[in-house]
Amino acid sequence: MTVQRTAASEPGYSLEHAVTTSCDREPIHRPDAIQPYGLLLVADSTTLTIIGGAGDIEGRLAPDWLGRPLPAILEVPTSRFHDEKHPSLSDLRVPGLKGETFSVLRHDQDTHILIELEPVEPHNLLTWDIFGEIDRTADRFERCPDTASVCRQGATIFQRLTGFDRVLVYRFMEDGTGRVVGESRNDAFPSLMNHHFPASDIPAQARALYLRNRIRVIPDITYEAASIRPPEAGLAGLNLSDVQLRSVSPIHLQYMANMGVRASASVSLVVDGVLWGLIACHNATPRRLSEDVRAACRTLAGVMSRQLRNKEELVTYQERLRLRNAMEFVTSHFDVRHPIESNLRSFMGELQSLFSCNGFAVISGETITATGVLPDSENLHKLHDWLRMGTNGGIFTSAMLGKDYPPAADWPERSAGILAITLPFRTPMCLIWSRVEIIQTIEWAGNPHKGDEDDDGVLRPRTSFKTWEQTIRGHSLRWTNEQKQAARRLRRVLIADYQTQQLRELNATLAATLEERESLLRQKDFLIREVNHRVQNSLQMVASFLKLQARSAANEETTTALTEAQHRIAAIGLVHRRLYRDEHFGVVDLGRYLEELMEELCSSLGEDWHQQLRLALFPIMISADRAINIGLVLTELVINASKYAYDGNAGPLHVGLAQTSDRLILTVSDQGECTPQLKGTGFGTRMMNAVVSSLAGTLTYTTLNPGLEAVMTLPLDSVLPTEADASTEAALSQIPYPYP
Template structure:
């Protein structure tokens, strides 16, 4: 549940920093001793010692504890101190007599100090005590346990616990209060007498129980305030005589509480309260909160039974939550298996995921999804626009999210960009690459919510001079707030399923990378053999082709006049074919050499390189109306000779395929991207059909007839090989009779 309002600021420091674990005082319904260890002499005692023992507190300091407790309890205390990790939690030692008063004795250690607490066993109905409760504790707890199997959901379980605690303690109202993720509370169940106000379904702000108070509830599972009008009883001396510090009373049942909390109780019309902690998975899940309109003391045996009931309730809640999440996780696992099967059937992980759009949405319970990979953004369901998703991915890549990110309130968590993501209010994203910006994202719509608070949580008391006073709010009447911009919270099982998908994708990618590495090794070996063969063949073919051309020229020179017209035509065809074969052999030799020669990377001014190539093409554009439009090009680090060859092939192609255009326009431009420079050679020539684009950069691949446009079909293959050796990539876009654009990228930083 989202945090709806900021917690009220109370005073210059606020309740958040109040040292409530070291109040230096206790509640007056018991006696507290701090003992030396070893020796068990009284070194600190509450100032109400006279009331319990007939001796002044100062007179008891330095005395052995045997002056207050009997030998049997002292022996039990000695035994406990001899156990490993003794008394880390309060331990009931038994009962002892102090004068005519029987007292229950509890001991614990905290901060190295040995603390004893004595509380009277009730003998009458004073302060609302009813001795009859003690005799019915076991049957009531047994009745509670017996009814647990019939409670299949959280609400009836909490309602049963609230009824049982009210029956055991006699409080007028008992609430089951759950802390949400932002630490504000919500009342799930309530048992009350008719004359008590109902708080069922109401929410309480996080500031009602500050952080350090929640930590004490986690450490000490039960706390009683018998009378909100009590006067705190100080410890004597005020500080521990051995440490000089205030004694830590975090685990003491008698610990005095904050005066702000007492005022809070009185404002609520509650003069007695008891809280039982609900601990789930080691964290404070909630409280069983008991209220009474009059002072009320609850005897220690009853409190111990209530604490036991709270532990049973905690285990039941944890089991139900775990079972529910486990069942949901199993359902999502079946969806995940179908997605993985789809990925296994396809070469592309993106295609495998997007081939099952319903399963991809179901995996995270999302309204929309997107897969961003290798420059593609595939949207599914009701997802934001592609540009908004790309911006979000750029932002995610700059965050330290450990491979996964989730938010149910993008308005607060994604600064400046949440509006562009409409209709999404929440996102769950996983990174599926450790090197690149590849993500799977799920989106959820906004859910408008109303929250009913127990009073306006923004209200604070004010002193007469108008400044904020240390006074909690005085009204707990229902106060409604409408929340916008929140999506439904991502469940733990959904986040876990997304993590499993991420690990599976990375594992598949790793396996395919290993397979590709093995294939590449084999291809590299084959390519080396092929390049060596191509080099050998093309080199050996040069000589006979020169002979053919040479003898054809000699034949034309010496006997050309005696040849018939048909013979001369045949001789011209032989010469032209030999020249073409020679050019083809030269291109093949260049192609094979490019895979063998080492790159010599140097800074290359692209504008100078383009100008040089344009000058070299001068003879091919004589008497043509051709316009060059050359933009501002960057300096790149590359092999200058190879890059010149690639540019010559691209520009020569543009010149060739604009032959039928008047004017012919060729544009060379550059685009600055985060990791690379992208260059574009654009023309208004004959273009090509995109369905044949995969053939453009292959050896001997042509999209136009030889009779229309000459060429060997190796030029663009050379371009691709040069660019790929520079760790870039090449692509093209065209349309018949509307020109073409050939693009290639060069990384700004070359691989080591």
């Protein structure tokens, strides 16, 4: 019988909504009892005295077991329990009272040692047979093309090995539900292939135990649990997580009974430390699995798990390689001369095929270029606005868009799932791959929504496992991790291409701007040098005029004044020539300039001064206008020394230029015997005082006996070149002509 139900009226329903049930709260790892087909001994880990146990120990092992030493009961030396190199006792075989032989499993737990005793089957598989079966099984798994084939092959192999009526390969899905992906059976049970089971059927703590204990056997679900005794031993709540004989939850036993199962075994499939699924074995009659068969199952499950991982990794690798090659093909054919948006629109088909989808759109501002099945333009613009506000890292994926973006619930037939890349360009862009809904009919082994707890609060398992169908709407195919990673790589590539393009455009603009500026600079340089030539001619004309006037002057005072003016004009002319001869207009090496100025002054004052002049000039770059002022002051000081110290004749003269941490010091000293005039009121003195004051400096005089020393001190901030003075481009951009 098939029960049908449709979820068409429930667009918000999702298989990801795993059911959290009261079963999750059941302490199944502390049942205080074992299955009675074996025995359990609990001993003190320090004294090795047996303090408790479970099962028919008196009738099957030793009547007086309680309080006796554990080594004596097991007939092994005490040293075996303290041998750190060989702590396991799995090689032991302990004889019983009824002709039984027990295998031994040891578990160390806090202050207790737990010993499991399980009767050994008389007919064991030969070791050679086990190895042969493992080898043949591994070869079959190796030839399987995919995980589905491995699961089908695994079900057949485990049914043949265990002899159970039905063997299911049960896989855990991402939402905690389970699905049967492999099956091998006889006529004792109906098929459950492709059926789904709700997450509540195997609660979280049960999955944790399956990960811890890789194989679990229930030989007969009708057993009566053997409690741990005696009660006064204080062993209630003992953790039996590692004990294979651990009693099973009554709810699970009833669950198995409702399925018509009398005996079961579960073997864990663990891939990379995660519980991938289970091999579930069901039998209609009681059935045990011997120790050697369990060992073979455990080994084959490990082989199968590795093959499952290999097949999944192969699929992942192939998908990743396909996506990488497809993405590189698209992006490598972009035309660097065209904008990114234009390239994206030119490769719409290639981009759409990058991820399997029903529609693809490129949204840029108000422009939409789309192909395939998609929502209308208005809804796409609204979706784009929502994506820009909420996506994390520029990538958004959804296989149930109506849940994440409620307006999309109205058009699942046009878009039920999307993969979107938002690009933070100057004009924001978005790439959207869209998938329409896939109407799924899920076959459940019973109603997954039926509660497991009645009004009285008592847990009860499901009673029906008839096929129950449910139609799921509003879902699209899931986007794989490889597709999400490829989307992130594509986004990085597109952003890098966009930035490269922006830099290329900026470089082109800068190159054009620089070329235009170079042309302007060449024009300005020509004009400036032309103006300089004319200024130099004008200064020479004035100097020549002053020289003629000095020769024809009627008195000595007028001659002296005209000569001093001639010297001052020579200083200005020298700075002007230096200004337009140096590499950097507007910046002058003061030490070099003062040296050339003194050479010119000595030539003007008389050749004898060349022999008397001593220079100690520190090189320092200063602005040209400051150099002119300092040159005028130096000229005036030298003229005063010639005039007052040596009465117009040549004499020893020292000129020094030095720099301290924050000051510039100019020193002019002579050794003349004439009386110096320190407080003159003439034009030269007033000019020097005004210039020094404009530079925020000081001018002091010191009598040397004989001679006089003049010291001008200037703060460096007032003379150093500014950024506008430091380069030709900056200077000329602010000064179209040297002298308007």
